[in-house]
Amino acid sequence: MTLLELLVKELPSRGGWPDGVERLEQYPDGALFDGPNYQSNFKFQRADDFGDDEVTREQYEAALVASKPEWDGEGLPPVGCECEYETKFDGWQPVRIELIKSEGIAFTWLSNSQAYNGLDCVGVQKSGSFRPIRSEADKRRHETMRQLSHSLRANGSVTEEQLNRLYADVAAGKIPHIRID
Structure with missing residues (x-):
């Protein structure tokens, strides 16, 4: 080596x-x-x-x-991975994993806010509070799906599969006069 x-x-x-x-x-x-x-x-x-x-x-x-390894959200994020941690009051905040031991997970806050800065740690039982950082396209898709779901479910039931198909058709331009920016 x-x-x-x-x-x-x-x-x-x-x-x-x-x-x-x-x-x-x-x-x-x-x-x-x-x-x-x-x-x-x-x-x-x-x-x-x-x-x-x-x-x-x-x-x-x-x-x-x-x-730095890519992390798909399964299991614990690897050391060096930049991901998001779900806070109790302020939603998802960006972090970098510094150390993982049986006692806990150490990470650095990346948002540079007063509430979330420096090094922090949580017990391994909180491993479900980490997720991969989503791209802007992923965030827009999630917001669109949330709004579609809300609108369509107000008028009856719709499955997740139907929502995904509708989104894919809109994104592919198959529905005239509707597009996703």
Whole structure:
């Protein structure tokens, strides 16, 4: 495993890239260093490219983004995943999963509001309170489906399948003079 691969695998659970450090190399004992400015207090296995490679912060961040797994909403969101957490009073708020242990899930609030900022954690029993972040198109579709459902069910019963078919027909332009922006 290369030094870059080791850093992407190990640093997120250890607080991420160290503050003020521009590049990292590895000592023979596995510790990380940046010249005389920084030395880690933890050790990794020795990288396959030990002694030949240094990793910059930019390289690390690009590799970290590329390595982030997609989450389909099943089970727990993986570490590094940006998703939404359902708050008690303010609906869904964006978060990034930082750590998952048997005791709980640690995450960082991404909305930068006074009520929701910094690091937070919940017990694993709250895992159902996380969902993937929906795209703008998904949000518009959800709102349209909600309004269609409300309107059609006021005049009788309609199934979810019928609503989905109606939405698909409107979205495909099969119903004249009606379109979804």
